[in-house]
Amino acid sequence: MRLKGKTALVTAAGQGIGRASALALAAEGAQVWATDLNPQLLESYAAVAGIQAMPLDVLDKAAILRTVAGLPPLDILFNCAGYVHNGTILQATDTEWDFAFNLNVRSQFWMIRAVLPSMLSRGGGSIINMASVCGSLKGLPNRFIYGASKAAVVGLTKAVAADYVGQGIRCNAIAPGTVDTPSLHERINAYDDPVQARKNFIARQPMGRLAQAHEMAPLVVFLASDESVFVTGQLYANDGGMTI
Numbered sequence: 001m002r003l004k005g006k007t008a009l010v011t012a013a014g015q016g017i018g019r020a021s022a023l024a025l026a027a028e029g030a031q032v033w034a035t036d037l038n039p040q041l042l043e044s045y046a047a048v049a050g051i052q053a054m055p056l057d058v059l060d061k062a063a064i065l066r067t068v069a070g071l072p073p074l075d076i077l078f079n080c081a082g083y084v085h086n087g088t089i090l091q092a093t094d095t096e097w098d099f100a101f102n103l104n105v106r107s108q109f110w111m112i113r114a115v116l117p118s119m120l121s122r123g124g125g126s127i128i129n130m131a132s133v134c135g136s137l138k139g140l141p142n143r144f145i146y147g148a149s150k151a152a153v154v155g156l157t158k159a160v161a162a163d164y165v166g167q168g169i170r171c172n173a174i175a176p177g178t179v180d181t182p183s184l185h186e187r188i189n190a191y192d193d194p195v196q197a198r199k200n201f202i203a204r205q206p207m208g209r210l211a212q213a214h215e216m217a218p219l220v221v222f223l224a225s226d227e228s229v230f231v232t233g234q235l236y237a238n239d240g241g242m243t244i
Helices: 016-027 039-047 061-069 094-122 144-167 182-189 194-203 217-224
Strands: 007-010 031-036 051-055 076-079 125-130 169-176 235-238
Touching: 007 016, 016 031, 016 051, 016 076, 016 217, 031 039, 039 051, 061 094, 076 094, 076 217, 094 125, 094 144, 094 169, 125 144, 125 217, 144 169, 169 217, 182 194, 217 235
Parallel strands: 007 031, 007 076, 031 051, 076 125, 125 169, 169 235
Antiparallel strands: none
């Protein structure tokens, strides 16, 4: 029980990596608040020990502040919410750019700023941000907006880590490869040929398969736990060899 006595908040915990991570954190003893924009996705947590589910729109700054103010002081924050836009710079729109940076970056800024004062007052905390292999580590075709926003997450992560490294705050990011999640299924089904699209996603993974959401969760647990007490400001690739 590596996280016994710890408190954690996970955004976008209704499905995919967020859900797998919330379950893994709770299994290690943490009291987890699992949040998501869609309340229906949180219903399955009703019988899960150690997890309290609540709706949260991370694009609503006031809602973030209300939610955090109503919780016990947090030891762990996992910023998992995000969105993937398709297309090149010539296909990108201002509306898509604004949405991506609001959700993928600004929401992390708001969440961190909301939880940081109590973490500082208690002498420490672990913040984990969702980045991507697409961004500062690797450029991928037709991921202009997404890659730019996820590169910004890395800069945000390192800045927070640098500012509070002497005050017990650790801030790190994870960079998954292609993960077999409901959101990926939605993107695949939007193609004219979903079968070929799935083959294309698999083909860019050197291991010859997509990752599973539960394969991301152990890294989140590690970064949340005292096993990573000397780790901060780092970007961890869990990408099946995409950046070899």
